[in-house]
Amino acid sequence: MSTAMNFGSKSFQPRPPDKGSFPLDHFGECKRFQEQFMKCLRASKFESALCRHESKAYLECRMERQLMAQEPLEKLGFGDLMDGKADKH
Amino acid sequence: MGGLWRPGWRRVAFCGWGWRPLGPPTGVAERVEQCLRPERSGAGGAERGLRLLGTWRRSSLARDLAVQPARRPKSTNPHARAQEEEWRRRNKTVLTYMAAAAVGMLGASYAAVPLYRLYCQTTGLGGSVAAGHSSDQIENMVPVKDRIIKVTFNADVHASLQWNFRPQQTEIYVVPGETALAFYKAKNPTDKPIIGISTYNVVPFEAGQYFNKIQCFCFEEQRLNPQEEVDMPVFFYIDPEFAEDPRMVNVDLITLSYTFFEAKEGHQLPVPGYN
Numbered sequence: 001m002s003t004a005m006n007f008g009s010k011s012f013q014p015r016p017p018d019k020g021s022f023p024l025d026h027f028g029e030c031k032r033f034q035e036q037f038m039k040c041l042r043a044s045k046f047e048s049a050l051c052r053h054e055s056k057a058y059l060e061c062r063m064e065r066q067l068m069a070q071e072p073l074e075k076l077g078f079g080d081l082m083d084g085k086a087d088k089h
Numbered sequence: 090m091g092g093l094w095r096p097g098w099r100r101v102a103f104c105g106w107g108w109r110p111l112g113p114p115t116g117v118a119e120r121v122e123q124c125l126r127p128e129r130s131g132a133g134g135a136e137r138g139l140r141l142l143g144t145w146r147r148s149s150l151a152r153d154l155a156v157q158p159a160r161r162p163k164s165t166n167p168h169a170r171a172q173e174e175e176w177r178r179r180n181k182t183v184l185t186y187m188a189a190a191a192v193g194m195l196g197a198s199y200a201a202v203p204l205y206r207l208y209c210q211t212t213g214l215g216g217s218v219a220a221g222h223s224s225d226q227i228e229n230m231v232p233v234k235d236r237i238i239k240v241t242f243n244a245d246v247h248a249s250l251q252w253n254f255r256p257q258q259t260e261i262y263v264v265p266g267e268t269a270l271a272f273y274k275a276k277n278p279t280d281k282p283i284i285g286i287s288t289y290n291v292v293p294f295e296a297g298q299y300f301n302k303i304q305c306f307c308f309e310e311q312r313l314n315p316q317e318e319v320d321m322p323v324f325f326y327i328d329p330e331f332a333e334d335p336r337m338v339n340v341d342l343i344t345l346s347y348t349f350f351e352a353k354e355g356h357q358l359p360v361p362g363y364n
Contacts, residue, residue, distance in 0.1 A: 012294045017302040021309035024319050034272060034320050038257060046261045048269040049232075055270035059324070068304070076303065077227050077268030077326060 023067050030061040056081055227303070232266035233332040243346035244273055250351040251279050252313065257320070266329035268303065273321040273347060277313035284312045286352040292344045299331040300343065310352045 025031070037054040044050040056078050062068035073082055240263055242256035257272040277283055287307045291297035306321040313319065323345070331337050 012290055012292075012297050014288055014290065014307075015302075016308055017305045019304045021311075022304050022306050022322055022324075024306070024311055024313075024321070026314070026317065026319060028319075031320065034322075037270065038272065041258055041261070046258060048261050048263045049267060052267075055268075055324075058270065058322070074228050076324070077230070079228060 019069060019071070022062070025062075025067055029065045030058055030067065033058040033061045052078065052081055227268065227326065230266045230326075230329050232264050233329050234264055236332045237262050237264055238327060238331075238340070239342050240269075240271075241342065241344045242271060242273070243344055245346065245348040246285075247348065247350040250283065250285055250349055252277055252283065252285060252349060254347075254349050263327060265299070265327040265331045268324065268326040271323045271325070271345075273306075273323065274318065275311075275313060275321055275349070276318040277315060280315045282312055282314050284310050284352040285349045286310050287347050287349045290346045290348070292346070293340060295336055296331070296340050296343050299328040299334070299337070300345070301326055301328060307347065 033054070037051060037058050040051040040054045041048075048055075056073060059068060059076065060073075063070050073079070239260055241260045242258065244254045244256050246252055246254050253274075253276040255274055257274050261269060261271055263269045275285075286309065289302075289305070289307050291300045303324045303326065305323040305325070311321075325345075327343070
């Protein structure tokens with residue numbers, strides 16, 4: 001929340017997330033995927049592009065356990081990964 | 090009403106002249122008294138003069154009552170009087186125009202509110218929502234691989250909230266057009282459940298309009314049980330149009346800052362909605 005009281009200066013307007021809020025993972029069901037993702041991030045010096053498989057796996061875990069609304073992965077920006085996976089198999 | 094006493098004054102003056110042949114003037118007061126007496130008898134010349142005076146008086150009075158009974162021209166010269174009429178008419182026109190302008194300004198100030206909002210939406214000033222946001226856009230967007238942006242994470246709690254809230258990575262390198270995942274961690278070290286609600290901030294402000302969160306943990310109440318620790322993900326992307334904005338040429342660092350507040354019963358935090 002921006003508390004800048006300057007009259008006339010631009011202030012930040014927070015926007016709600018497109019797909020709402022993540023339910024909390026109280027039971028740690030996807031903690032393993034999260035740990036893998038963090039390990040990958042640290043290994044790649046925090047380059048997000050190199051850890052996209054792990055982030056996709058984490059979101060799939062969430063969707064399976066009703067911690068996230070089911071959504072085709074292309075709509076989440078993983079379209080290129082889907083093709084890559086098809087090629088590998 | 091000046092019109093009425095004037096003829097009277099003139100009548101007295103003319104009367105003074107008119108009555109002169111009657112006899113030597115004894116005094117001003119007597120003369121006036123003689124004049125003010127109704128003219129039933131008297132010399133023909135004087136009466137004629139008075140009658141002329143009377144008709145003249147009546148016509149001028151009628152004219153004054155017809156045009157402007159309350160005002161009289163400052164001069165008796167007909168040319169000057171016409172000029173004054175002209176000035177008065179022009180003044181009235183000018184006053185009408187000024188009144189119309191004032192009303193127009195008032196209307197414009199009322200119209201400015203929706204117009205400004207429209208302007209902000211088209212130019213995206215102040216981080217307002219840009220039109221054309223949808224999940225189809227995410228599907229079709231192409232990452233701009235040559236523009237690497239560092240996103241740093243910041244976590245804050247309100248003083249009354251006893252959570253340990255921190256990001257799990259200090260920074261992450263993303264490119265516009267590619268979705269990215271980041272994590273925060275929150276722990277409730279107390280012995281009672283606490284409900285928190287969060288909001289976020291993006292610096293620099295102008296980059297905030299390109300920072301789109303697909304899903305996060307903000308603006309909804311999150312309940313943490315005693316001694317519970319959870320991972321809180323943020324799934325976001327930076328709009329590929331960020332790379333084409335000339336104002337963003339020098340922006341390489343974006344800071345995402347989350348702040349948690351305690352959600353009390355019946356306490357309404359200002360949650361942003363769609364305008």
